[in-house]
Amino acid sequence: MDGTLLDGESRVSGRSAEIISDLSRQGALITVATARTPATVVPLLAQTFTTPPAIVMTGSALWSRTENRFISVAHLTAEERRAIDETMKACGLRPFVYIQESESHMRVYHRALKLSRVEERFVDERRNLPLKNFALMTPAPADRPAMLYYAMDDMERITRAAEQLRRVTDATVSCYPDIFNEGIGNLELMARNVSKASAALRLKESLGAERLVVFGDNLNDLPMFKVADVAVAVGNAMPEVKAAADEVIGRNTEDAVALYLMHNA
Numbered sequence: 001m002d003g004t005l006l007d008g009e010s011r012v013s014g015r016s017a018e019i020i021s022d023l024s025r026q027g028a029l030i031t032v033a034t035a036r037t038p039a040t041v042v043p044l045l046a047q048t049f050t051t052p053p054a055i056v057m058t059g060s061a062l063w064s065r066t067e068n069r070f071i072s073v074a075h076l077t078a079e080e081r082r083a084i085d086e087t088m089k090a091c092g093l094r095p096f097v098y099i100q101e102s103e104s105h106m107r108v109y110h111r112a113l114k115l116s117r118v119e120e121r122f123v124d125e126r127r128n129l130p131l132k133n134f135a136l137m138t139p140a141p142a143d144r145p146a147m148l149y150y151a152m153d154d155m156e157r158i159t160r161a162a163e164q165l166r167r168v169t170d171a172t173v174s175c176y177p178d179i180f181n182e183g184i185g186n187l188e189l190m191a192r193n194v195s196k197a198s199a200a201l202r203l204k205e206s207l208g209a210e211r212l213v214v215f216g217d218n219l220n221d222l223p224m225f226k227v228a229d230v231a232v233a234v235g236n237a238m239p240e241v242k243a244a245a246d247e248v249i250g251r252n253t254e255d256a257v258a259l260y261l262m263h264n265a
Contacts, residue, residue, distance in 0.1 A: 158185030
């Protein structure tokens with residue numbers, strides 16, 4: 001969503017919402033695949049009608065917009081969590097741990113006594129959301145199902161940590177630049193074999209869709225590009241993403257995704 005469907009103010013523009021809603025009502029199967037959780041996806045898509053489940057948390061879960069609940073969730077194993085905890089601590093990283101509380105709610109734990117500047121901004125933008133709340137300065141309970149570990153820090157440190165984590169765990173490791181904070185990297189740890197790509201393929205099969213067209217801008221979209229029938233990069237995408245795309249269209253600030261769908265659906 002960010003950098004692809006969302007505009008320069010991190011919203012779905014009225015024009016994009018109208019185009020996508022009209023196409024969806026005509027039978028087009030349009031959804032989002034995002035690193036975001038339902039807590040922010042739901043309000044962002046409030047004015048946009050779509051029918052398929054949303055792929056959220058980089059493929060860790062599917063979210064039913066009609067039922068307002070998770071319909072498929074992949075949890076990290078206890079062994080994966082132990083390896084992640086030990087390696088994150090050794091790398092000096094303080095992850096946010098996403099714990100599923102119910103079929104529609106999650107709690108995010110962060111045990112550090114003080115947040116960094118980017119962490120504070122991250123939390124402030126997500127406080128008091130109906131589908132998610134934070135438990136700061138609190139270790140994540142080991143007996144509750146964890147969906148995601150997420151850390152943000154200097155890109156070099158994040159990259160080193162990702163390399164170490166790939167050596168010690170079978171969990172899925174996703175590492176990519178933060179488009180909102182220069183020099184900052186995002187690190188995600190999810191259950192084994194989780195990705196936007198695997199979730200998109202499952203959704204394609206369950207919906208009986210004939211082809212899969214995907215859009216992206218960042219490195220975490222590349223696995224999805226590999227399995228798509230058509231991979232489309234927006235004009236503001238990273239060079240590696242443009243190089244992997246079948247087509248390059250306009251920028252996210254130009255309603256490029258919605259306009260492409262209107263002319264190619």
